[in-house]
Amino acid sequence: MRARPGIVVAVLCVASLLDAPWVRTAEQALAPVLLVTDTLVADLMPVGDTVASDDAVPVVAALAWEAWLDAVAVRPAVLESGRKPCVVPVAERLVGRQELILYVPDVELLQDSPVTHRGALIGFLRPWSASDARVVVDGRARVALLGHPRARPVAATWGDESLQFLVASRDEAPTVVLRSRRVQPLPGQLAYSRDASQLGDNLPAGLAIGRVSRSESDLPGGALAVHTRDEPSLDVLLDPAELSHVTVEAPHDARLSLPQVEGRLLRSAQGDHRWQLDRGLLHGVGRGDGVVQQSRWVGRVEWAGPLTSIVSREAPPGPLIVADPSGNLIPVGASVGTWPADWRPQAGLPVFWGNASTGGLLVGRLGLVDQDRLTIDLSGFDPVRPVSVLVR
Amino acid sequence: VILAVLAAAVLSAQALVLGRALLGSMAPDPMVVLATALALAWPARRLLLAAVFLGWVRALVLVEPAGGQVLCAWAALFSVAAFRSSLRRGGRRGFLFAGVLLAAVWWLTALAVSWAAGVHVSAGRELLLGLLLAVPCAGLLMRISRPEGGAR
Numbered sequence: 001m002r003a004r005p006g007i008v009v010a011v012l013c014v015a016s017l018l019d020a021p022w023v024r025t026a027e028q029a030l031a032p033v034l035l036v037t038d039t040l041v042a043d044l045m046p047v048g049d050t051v052a053s054d055d056a057v058p059v060v061a062a063l064a065w066e067a068w069l070d071a072v073a074v075r076p077a078v079l080e081s082g083r084k085p086c087v088v089p090v091a092e093r094l095v096g097r098q099e100l101i102l103y104v105p106d107v108e109l110l111q112d113s114p115v116t117h118r119g120a121l122i123g124f125l126r127p128w129s130a131s132d133a134r135v136v137v138d139g140r141a142r143v144a145l146l147g148h149p150r151a152r153p154v155a156a157t158w159g160d161e162s163l164q165f166l167v168a169s170r171d172e173a174p175t176v177v178l179r180s181r182r183v184q185p186l187p188g189q190l191a192y193s194r195d196a197s198q199l200g201d202n203l204p205a206g207l208a209i210g211r212v213s214r215s216e217s218d219l220p221g222g223a224l225a226v227h228t229r230d231e232p233s234l235d236v237l238l239d240p241a242e243l244s245h246v247t248v249e250a251p252h253d254a255r256l257s258l259p260q261v262e263g264r265l266l267r268s269a270q271g272d273h274r275w276q277l278d279r280g281l282l283h284g285v286g287r288g289d290g291v292v293q294q295s296r297w298v299g300r301v302e303w304a305g306p307l308t309s310i311v312s313r314e315a316p317p318g319p320l321i322v323a324d325p326s327g328n329l330i331p332v333g334a335s336v337g338t339w340p341a342d343w344r345p346q347a348g349l350p351v352f353w354g355n356a357s358t359g360g361l362l363v364g365r366l367g368l369v370d371q372d373r374l375t376i377d378l379s380g381f382d383p384v385r386p387v388s389v390l391v392r
Numbered sequence: 393v394i395l396a397v398l399a400a401a402v403l404s405a406q407a408l409v410l411g412r413a414l415l416g417s418m419a420p421d422p423m424v425v426l427a428t429a430l431a432l433a434w435p436a437r438r439l440l441l442a443a444v445f446l447g448w449v450r451a452l453v454l455v456e457p458a459g460g461q462v463l464c465a466w467a468a469l470f471s472v473a474a475f476r477s478s479l480r481r482g483g484r485r486g487f488l489f490a491g492v493l494l495a496a497v498w499w500l501t502a503l504a505v506s507w508a509a510g511v512h513v514s515a516g517r518e519l520l521l522g523l524l525l526a527v528p529c530a531g532l533l534m535r536i537s538r539p540e541g542g543a544r
Binding site: 024275 | 398402403405406408409412413416419440443444448449451452453454455457458459460462463466505509511514
């Protein structure tokens, strides 16, 4: 039976309006036709977005990023010999499977080595699969988060070494097992890794593992009773779904080089909000990739077609680094819940972001707070010069 | 002819991009002139193809889902085509009135689609401003837009 063209077009229109990915991607197939005339039009364009060359921007952005890296990578100094803490980006968050996928091209990593963030233990590097014992496959490594069956047990303490125990994965949660004494830990206590090097375990001491989680219930009279379950579990300190970077132990000479694609942004009729990028899926560009120009953040790929993409001028994902007037660097998220206590945004403060391959980038300046979310006035960029796409 | 129409759509879309860069929201959209001429000239069976070309190219430069603009173009072209014979009798004024009708239907369809789908579909004053480009040569455009193959 032959479908009527009108019905086919109507169905495709509805699919396009419903954001069907294959239709939206196919729509971009016609964009290269526009590119032919784009080059002619580009010469006639006013250069309104050109930014003055500011030599200070790369330096300040690099300082902000490096200071943030130092804070993220903070951890006890005991490392495997010949290795250094290295901050790497999170490529994928498989929270349901209690795993993270890290992007670590050309970096040699060791199985069961710890993965941390700001001094907290997140998990351990695991073999890629049951049939493949390699840790890094195609530039990616797999992390078994605490609570994952593949996460190895950790020798731990409450901090004063008076009570020692193991933290093992039970029922998808890190759980206290093999306590040295029958003392009940109080709810809310923090557990840290302890030095077990005499037993051949080289995990550094002092890594925060989690907080004791104990169910409590009201008793008559208003008192609280602590359930005396034998194996209290630990609440992990960091939400893996929020992590954009973590720290791994890498060889001293490791250099993280993330692939980038050079391209050019072409103005759309939407003005400054959305731009056409003359690179697409066939060049390796994908949805969500960041677009930068020298030391400035430009935007994110909203849709990628075969040969062209749409770039939306929006802030980067993950924590932003705000430099306050006294020179402090404060990592903040977009929503109010992620801000440090007592911190109030001041309009006009510079905002930075970073990437393992580009280093620090200037994102823009803080705008007003709108509905408990930060607004950021993005830094300008020069549409005449090429941009780089940070391919994930 | 089809390739020529596609090329004309691309050029008019680029003119809108350039116009937006120079004049901001006061930039005219020359595509409305092309669409009016096609609605008056092309047989009804080809108007769907014209709607796809015009809507798709316009959506690309507006960076929107193409579905919304194609639906707008489709409704606008068929609305003008429905009154083609009486509009043609009006000569120069008929062409301009056809343009106003096309712009109005495009705008109303965009409103309806935006409301129904929850997706922004751009259509506004640039369509009417685009029609101003046709004022000096509306009579000539009407003569050029004679029906192909006796289409009614």
